[in-house]
Amino acid sequence: MKIYRLFCALILLVFTAGGTYAQxxxxxxxxxxxxxxxxxxxxxxxxxxxxxxxxxxxxxxxxxxxxxxxxxxxxxxxxxxxxxxxxxxxxxxxxxxxxxxxxxxxxxxxLAGVNIVEVTPVKIKEDTVEYNAAAYKVRDGAPVEDVLKKLPGVEVDKSGNVTAQGKSVTKVRVNGKDFFGGDVKTATQNLPADIIQNIQIIDDYGDQANLTGLKTGESEKVLNITVKADKNYGYFGQTSFGEGADAQQGVLSKDEANRYVASANVFSFNGDRQLAFLGNLNNTNTNLFTFGGGGPRSGGPGGRQQDGASASSGGITTARSLGFNYRDQWSKTVSAYGSYSFSDNTVNTLSSTIQTNTSLTDPSVNNIGSNQTDSKKNHRFNFNIEYKPDAANYLKFTPTVTYAGVNTDQSGSSNLIRNGETITDYNFNSISNSSSPNYGANLLYNHKFNTTGRNFSVNISGGRADVNKYQNPVYTYTSGVANTPLNQQINTDVKLDSVGAALSYIEPLSTKSFLEANYAYHYAYTTSDKATDTLNLTTNQLDRYGLLSNNYNFAFITNRLGLNYRFIDKKYNYTLGIAAQPTTLNGNSVTTGVQTHVTTFNIAPSARFIYNFSRSQSLSLNYSGASNQPSYSVLQPVTDFSNASYPTQGNADLKPEFNNNLSIRYNKFNFESGNVLFTNLSFTKTDNKIVANTITYPKLYAPDSKLAGTILTQYLNADGFYSGSGSYTYSKPFEKRKYTLSFNGNVSYNNNISYISNIDADSYAMTSQKNIAKSLVLTQGLRFRTDLTDIIDAELNGSYSLTNTSNSIAQANVNNRFSTINLGVNGKNYLWKDWTLSYDYTKIIYKGYTGATNPNVLNAYVERRFLKQNTGTIRLAAYDLFNQNTAFSNTPSGSYITQTNSNKLGRYFLLSFTLRLQKFAGKRPGPPDGGPGGPGGGGMRPEGGPPPGV
Missing domain, CATH: 2.60.40.1120 (Carboxypeptidase-like, regulatory domain)
Structure with missing residues (x-):
């Protein structure tokens, strides 16, 4: 009852604190x-x-x-x-x-060419939604992330991931240029909010599209942050350090469970020259940079994990990070910007997984427990040099170097039960390490002719990606069939060399219409050498296992020739196009001598329509088609037994997928009421979808066969796959945004295709059937905010999420419906001018998960500002006060459904100190440099004008 009394008291506090000031x-x-x-x-x-x-x-x-x-x-x-x-x-x-x-x-x-200071909270223009940061006030010293949490249509989750209008934000820019390689959380969690002029959410189609104005294909969501003109001269610095301890049953632990955090960031602005230094050291699951999975991995012994990710969002991380960002105008014609980021993280994940496998006659359940430690090192360097000698010519050169490495130590157990009978029961230990250095460069050139609207651009790219990987899975069987080699050493060496070019020429037909001819070529050559050695129990020596080894090379070649027509009017503009895209896949097995040759030819129409009802209301429609080449892991014609129960086998005859994408977006902002509405619909249909064919082998199979009792995954092309999604956000402010009521919802539907096959125990004959797994994910949320500057900043929220999967091949006693309810209140109360009380309470209710609890998660802190100009802050924080935090997730597919529970960082206390210094001269910078990705990111330009490149 104490928990619910606290919850009710916090709700009452939100409403009563705001009501006093509403008269x-x-x-x-x-x-x-x-x-x-x-x-x-x-x-x-x-x-x-x-x-x-x-x-x-x-x-x-x-x-x-x-x-x-x-x-x-x-x-x-x-x-x-x-x-x-x-x-x-x-x-x-x-x-x-x-x-x-x-x-x-x-x-x-x-003033020509400078950022326009918007006088309304929200401005909508074609591919850009712009928010005036001044309309969404936060406490002095707050990061940009706190502003984002208040923006209608923008969501920030507990991990700091940002979504806008239902789509993930994948890149960030500052004043139109990539910041720390576009790493979103690096900017949102470290840049101070009080230097920000406005925030733009942009549908970005790439540098070449921004130059030519002809935008086709799929866009990515980009966050652009513009700095106030009077903050472009000066510096900002902040350092924090703190220490604490885990607590069990209310008593501070005495073992090695101390929690610590230390961070420092310095930003220096001197007009065109901008410098940033960031450093972070902690064991509180705080990552300074986002590098993805941290290194390539295939499925390990503990389950079908991919890309180095843990079973879910759980785990405990010790993070060590360092980074530097640079930007400057070297001369009147040359500007440069780039960054270097480094991280050395250790992640420990304890997980338990229940995997239900679909089968024609023998459905099975696999219970997996795993203790996994990943040591990840990442380096990322990117640099950009822009050369603009005159108004007609623009050149951009971008070299990049990245490195991802991961060492993994995993142990656990696996129990596979089929029709009540144990098929395999084993313990496993696995050591693996991998490294992936990547090198690349891109050159973009654009030329505007004297004739208005005539434009030529070329984009050339090339690079190499290497994957070097070692695995040593060791199995100890306790019951069932011992099918897999007990001790393997698997070495994989992959090299991918690629080169590509894209050319575009635009010819004006009139002052409003333009014709573009374009051509793109891409060549990728991959060598994949996989060698598997197994322990010979007779000689106690490692011998090469020929059936599990193969050296396979393949080349993938794509040509795309297209024609686009664009018309631009004051209220609307549209683009209609068509492209022919032949592809060729040539493969060669050095080991077996088998060669493959696969060709495809696709006609890809494209369409884009923008209608601007007004400055605050727009409708857009986009359709595109593109091919997607298969990866080396699904092409290489060899069996992989790194996972004993789930071996995989590539198919060298696979065709590339072809995706047809349709999206519709409608945005509206009401000047008078401040109401905001964002809606998005998208649909994807994939031809030649690469799908899994899972083959269930009987426990007693051919003598000496390593496939006995396993579920083998092969890969096929299939039609019939499609997916659709939709999202909406409606936000209504009251009393000049002192109160805001928001509704948001997302729905996605996937028509997954797979093939389910069984091997008869007597005749060894195989029976196959197509399975359609229809997966529906539905989420509905509601939140109410109170924002009274320097008084209270609080939010009540609730959401319901449902995942339901149905298979055309019916399975009895299979749990395929999972739901999660989140109820919460979070906020900050500002007391006696310099005190802050922060609270974040969530009640999570899980349904459908085996063994799930319904945790109460409460994080809170109290802090005090002091020293001259409030430069110092001391904070006492408590995390997961009830010590109930858990991580449950589910993954549906065409052949299995998994539910996973993994560990999360539990209750701990932390005392920290922060020193914040800043000084700005108040001068105004000169006009920003040109080129794509400038302020507005190509999304904000005069209505009805020609494309930027013309």
Whole structure:
């Protein structure tokens, strides 16, 4: 009962703390016009007094109504893009003050090429949604992440991952240039919010598309952060260190369970030159950089893990990270920017997995327990040099070097039960290590001819990716069939060399229409040498196992020739195109001499339509088609027994997949009410989808066969795969964004295809059947925010998530429905000016998971600001106070369903100190440099104008 009393008390605190400040009885009205009598909708109206500032926007008719808290003298300021700011002193002495027409004079001096300071909280323009950071106030010293959490249509999860309008944000830029290689959390969790002018969410189609203006294919979500002009000269630095301990049953532990954190970041801004240094050391699961899986891995003995990820989002991480970011204008024509990032992380994951395997006659359940430690090292270096000698020519050179390495030590047990009978029961130990250095470079050139609209660009890329991998899985069988070699040493050496070029030429047909011819070529050559040695129990020597070894080389060649027509008008623009794409896959097994030759030919139409109803309302539609080449792991024609129960076997005759993608987006912002609506729909249909064919072998199979009792995965091409998804966000603010109510929902549906095969125990004949696994994932969320500057910043939230999977091959007693309910309250209360009380409580209710508990998770801290200008902060924090945090996840596929429970960092306390220093000169920088990815990222340009490249 104490938990629920605390929850109710926090809810009451949110509402009562905000209600005191919501009273207002004095209204000022007026209409904003220019000198010609034209109304100016969206104009910002500020009412400023000694104790408060109230902000509103003129409605679609240019009219405004703003509330004051008391009688007296106020300063009124009215702003609109392209007009001089109107400043006026007014006296409020009665319930309503009518000002009549407020006329703005035209701005006589316009600044070309600088970031426009938006006067409305949200601006919507084709591929960009822009938020004015000043409209979403946070506490001094807060990171950008705290602002993102307040933006409608933007979600930040507990791990700091950002999604916008239902799609993951994959890259971040600062003033239009990649920041730390585009690492999202590096920027959002380390940049201070008080230097930010605005935040843009951009649908980015790449540098070449930003130059030419012709955008086709799939976009990625990019976050662009623009720095305030008066913050571009100065420095900001922050250092933190803290120590604490785990706590069990309310008593601090005395073993090696101390928690520690140390971090430092320095940002130096000197106009065009920007420097950033970041460092972090902790064992509190805080990663400074995101590098992906940390090294290539195939399925290990403990289950079908891929890409170096743990079974779920659990595990305990010790992180060591260091990074440097650089940007400067070397001359009037040359600019440069780049970064280096390094991390050395150790992750320990304890997991238990229940895997239900689909079968025609013999469904099985596999119980897996695993203790896995991954030591991961990552290096990432990227650099960009932009050369712009004149208005007609632009050149960009981008070299990159990355390295990913992981050493893994895993032990555990596996028990496979089929029809109530134990097929295999074994313990396993596995040691593996891998390294993957990658080198690449990209060269982009664009030329604008004297004829308006005529444009030529070329993009050339090349590189090498290496994968060197060693595995030593050792199995000890306790019962069932001992099918797999008990001790293997597997060495894999993969080299991928690639080169590509894309050319584009645009010819204007009129002032509004353009024709583009484009050609793209890509060549990739892969050598994959896999050697498996097994322990000979007679001689106690390692012998080469020929059936598990193979040296396979293949080349994948793609040509794409296309034609696009684009029309641009004031309200709308569209692109219609068609492309022919032949592909060739040539393979050769050095070991067996077997050669393969696969060709395909696809016609890929494309379409893109943008309609701008107004400055605050837009509709977009995009369709594209593209091929996807198979990876070496599914092509190499050899059996892999690194996982005893689930061997895999490649297929050299696979065709490349071809994806047809359709997306529709509708965005709307209401100037008068501040309501925001974002909706997205997407659909993908894949031809020649690479799918799994799982073959269940009987316990008693051919003598000496290593496949007895296993479930072998082969790969085939199949049609019929499609997926669809949709999302929406509706946000309604009240009382000038002091309160905000938001609804958000996501739904996704996958029509997965697989083949299920069984081997008859007597005749050894194989029976196969196509399985359609229909998977539905539904999420609905609701949140209510209270934002009172320097008083309270709190949120009530709730969400429901459902995953349901049904197979056309019916399986009895299979749990295929999982749901999760999250109920929570989080916030910060600011007390006595310099004190902060923060709380984050979540009640999680799991349904459908075997053995799942319903944890209460409470994190809280109290901190005190002190020293001159509040440069010092001391914080006492408690994490997972009830020590109930768990990590449950499920993964549906066409041939199995898994549910996994893994460890998470439990209850601990941490005392930390933070020192924050900053100094800015207040100067304004010159105009930003040109080229793609500048402020706005190619998404914000004058309505109805030609493409940037023309």
């Amino acid at each position: 207002s009885n004095y209204i000022v009205t007026g209409t904003v016009k220019d000198s010609t009598g034209t109304t100016l909708p969206g104009s910002t109206v500020k009412l400023i007094s000694a104790r408060d500032t109230v902000l509103t926007a003129a409605d679609i008719n240019g009219q405004f109504s703003i509330k004051a808290t008391a009688t007296g003298t106020y300063n009124l300021q009215i702003q609109s893009i392209g007009y001089q700011t109107l400043k006026k002193s007014i006296v409020i002495s009665s319930g309503q003050t009518a000002l009549g027409n407020m006329v703005l004079a035209t701005e006589s001096k316009l």
